[in-house]
Amino acid sequence: MKHLGEKYVDTYRMRTALCKTCHGKEGYSVRPLTPNLAGQNPVYIVDQFSAFADGRRKNYMMSNLAANFTQEDMIKIAIYYSHEPAFSDGKADPLLVEEGRKLYSNYCTECHGKNANGPKGYARLAGQRADYIVKALKDFKQPGGDRSSSIMYGRAQLLRTEEHMQAVAAYLSQL
Numbered sequence: 001m002k003h004l005g006e007k008y009v010d011t012y013r014m015r016t017a018l019c020k021t022c023h024g025k026e027g028y029s030v031r032p033l034t035p036n037l038a039g040q041n042p043v044y045i046v047d048q049f050s051a052f053a054d055g056r057r058k059n060y061m062m063s064n065l066a067a068n069f070t071q072e073d074m075i076k077i078a079i080y081y082s083h084e085p086a087f088s089d090g091k092a093d094p095l096l097v098e099e100g101r102k103l104y105s106n107y108c109t110e111c112h113g114k115n116a117n118g119p120k121g122y123a124r125l126a127g128q129r130a131d132y133i134v135k136a137l138k139d140f141k142q143p144g145g146d147r148s149s150s151i152m153y154g155r156a157q158l159l160r161t162e163e164h165m166q167a168v169a170a171y172l173s174q175l
């Protein structure tokens with residue numbers, strides 16, 4: 001973050017004061033079903049922020065919030081979070097992790113990357129909370145739900161059972 005200047009960073013740390021209630025200090029989520037933002041791909045953050053603002057993605061709190069930020073604010077906040085190192089507590093059931101690793105490498109690496117670190121504009125999944133990943137997959141599976149993406153609709157169907165979703169989430173959360 002140094003190249004952006006300390007003053008700049010401080011301004012955007014301040015603008016994220018409200019976010020902390022749910023996304024935690026420096027983007028390490030403190031609430032169930034709430035994603036970590038630390039280390040997330042900034043292109044993906046800006047895209048999702050816009051999706052909340054224009055109604056492509058729905059969540060009561062986030063939709064209202066996003067509508068009150070300018071594009072420039074969103075970009076700066078995204079850069080701030082993306083520079084915080086991603087965090088993972090490294091804990092998950094080893095059997096589930098192994099099953100999840102296979103499913104992930106069969107179906108998901110093409111876009112989210114071999115290490116799930118979110119290349120190009122795709123979401124980083126490594127180190128994300130397992131409960132949130134499962135929720136996101138269920139949202140994608142539901143046509144006309146809170147989150148519609150033609151790409152993820154198809155991909156999420158490949159994880160047929162609750163156990164498949166839990167396994168992929170366990171694998172990703174401990175990366």
Ligand code: HEC
Binds near residue numbers: 034037059135
């Ligand atoms: C009251 C709790 C709450 C507050 C405050 C809050 N968020 Fe969120 N945020 C959530 C929840 C819950 C989700 C997941 C919504 C869903 O399931 O689709 C979310 C999702 C997001 C996402 C999408 C991340 C992803 O991985 O797809 C971004 C980006 C985000 N929030 C940014 C922010 C920023 C920036 C702030 C502060 C300006 C903020 N949020 C404040 C609860 C909150």
Ligand code: HEC
Binds near residue numbers: 104108122133137156
């Ligand atoms: C062809 C590209 C592609 C493949 C393959 C793919 N995804 Fe995605 N994924 C996306 C896109 C695009 C989004 C953003 C969707 C949106 O706009 O909400 C996304 C979003 C997600 C999210 C939400 C992340 C967040 O922070 O909210 C999760 C979880 C996810 N994908 C899991 C998976 C899993 C698990 C697989 C394998 C079964 C997979 N994806 C395969 C393109 C892909």
